[in-house]
Structures are given as C-alpha cells and as structure tokens.
Amino acid sequence: MARTKHMAQRKRNRRQSASTSAATSTPPPAATPSAPTRRSPRGEPLSEGTRHESxxxxxxxxxxxxxxxxxxxxxxxxxxxxxxxxxxxxxKEISNFFAPEISRWTAEALVAIQEAAEDYLVRLFEDAMLCTIHAKRVTLMRKDWELARRLGGKGRPW
Incomplete structure (x- = not known):
C-alpha cells in the first residue's frame, strides 16, 4: 500500500494563544451600526468565500x-x-508536417489513434506511479516519467 502525506497538527493551549493574540493584535475598530462579522473558532474573521449563500x-x-x-x-x-x-x-498538424500529401482522415482512424494514445498514456502513468511508490514517495516527479519510459521495453512499438 502506498504511503500518504499526513499534515502536521499543532495543538496550542487556549490561554497561551489568547494571550499571544491579544498582545500582537491591534485594537478593534470603533463600534459601527453594521452587522457584526462572523469569526472562526480561532477568532479570525471569516471570509465570504468560506460560506454558502444559505x-x-x-x-x-x-x-x-x-x-x-x-x-x-x-x-x-x-x-x-x-x-x-x-x-x-x-x-492533422503532425501528419501534415511529416506527410503533406495526406490531408484526409476517416473518423474511425482518428478514433483508433486516440484510443491508442490514451492507452499508452494510462500505462505510462501506471508505470511512473509504480516508480514513485518504489522510491517511497507520494509525489510523481519527472524522473519517474523518465524511468518509466526507459524501462518500458521494446514491447511497445511507439
């Protein structure tokens, strides 16, 4: 099973966080008749993007x-x-570059090329991810792609 990233959780004492935030924060603005701002559990004001319309x-x-x-x-x-x-x-752009005399393609040929291309990419993703897991990492890197392509062997004609 692959390893996953775990976020470090930092627990702070409430008294300590209240005293440090009170010492470093600026005094609150004067009271206004507008609606009070909502605050998160830590005391910061919530942005508008964190809540739905409801x-x-x-x-x-x-x-x-x-x-x-x-x-x-x-x-x-x-x-x-x-x-x-x-x-x-x-x-069509690539085929025009290599063979300008070929200008027409059937729909079946284009679908077959697309299926082959997607199959190749999916297998390359699988091999690169196996290289990543073998290196005891979670993040897929360029060197994993290069190794997967190099180890791909001659079984693939492309």
Missing part, C-alpha cells in the same frame, strides 16, 4: 479523498478522456 459552511474533504474518488470514477468509465477536437487538430 449560511452553511463549505464542505472540505480531507486531502486525497476527492482524488481517490475521481480515480475510481475514471476507472469505471470507458469513454475517451482527451477532448476529440483538439486531439484531431494535433493529429
């Missing part, structure tokens, strides 16, 4: 939870992930 606090998932949910979702789907129009433009 007044509820925004839901924040732990780090990696949404990523794992997306991985499971994309593993279940069978549709292509790269948008078709930019991919087709890129294929």
């Amino acid at each position: 007044g509820k606090k925004k839901r924040r998932y732990r780090q990696g939870t949404v990523a794992l949910r997306e991985i499971r979702h994309f593993q279940k789907t069978w549709k292509l992930l790269i948008p078709a129009a930019p991919f087709i433009r890129t294929v």
Whole structure:
C-alpha cells in the first residue's frame, strides 16, 4: 500500500494563544451600526468565500479523498478522456508536417489513434506511479516519467 502525506497538527493551549493574540493584535475598530462579522473558532474573521449563500459552511474533504474518488470514477468509465477536437487538430498538424500529401482522415482512424494514445498514456502513468511508490514517495516527479519510459521495453512499438 502506498504511503500518504499526513499534515502536521499543532495543538496550542487556549490561554497561551489568547494571550499571544491579544498582545500582537491591534485594537478593534470603533463600534459601527453594521452587522457584526462572523469569526472562526480561532477568532479570525471569516471570509465570504468560506460560506454558502444559505449560511452553511463549505464542505472540505480531507486531502486525497476527492482524488481517490475521481480515480475510481475514471476507472469505471470507458469513454475517451482527451477532448476529440483538439486531439484531431494535433493529429492533422503532425501528419501534415511529416506527410503533406495526406490531408484526409476517416473518423474511425482518428478514433483508433486516440484510443491508442490514451492507452499508452494510462500505462505510462501506471508505470511512473509504480516508480514513485518504489522510491517511497507520494509525489510523481519527472524522473519517474523518465524511468518509466526507459524501462518500458521494446514491447511497445511507439
């Protein structure tokens, strides 16, 4: 099982944090007739982006939870992930560079090229992630990509 990053949690004494924040903070502004600002449990004013229109606090998932949910979702789907129009433009641009006499492509050929390209990229991601885990890291780095491509072997014609 892969290691995951753990955020360091710092616990502070309430009396200590209150005395240090009182010593370093500026005096509060004069009372105004406007509505009081909402404060977080630590005493800082909450920004407007942290709450929904209904007044509820925004839901924040732990780090990696949404990523794992997306991985499971994309593993279940069978549709292509790269948008078709930019991919087709890129294929036509590359083919025009290498063979200017080829100007027309059938739809089936473009879909086949896109499926092959996505399959190659998914396998490369898998191999690079295995290299990352082998190095006892969580973050995928450029050297993992390079090692995965180098170890890919001759079984792949591209």
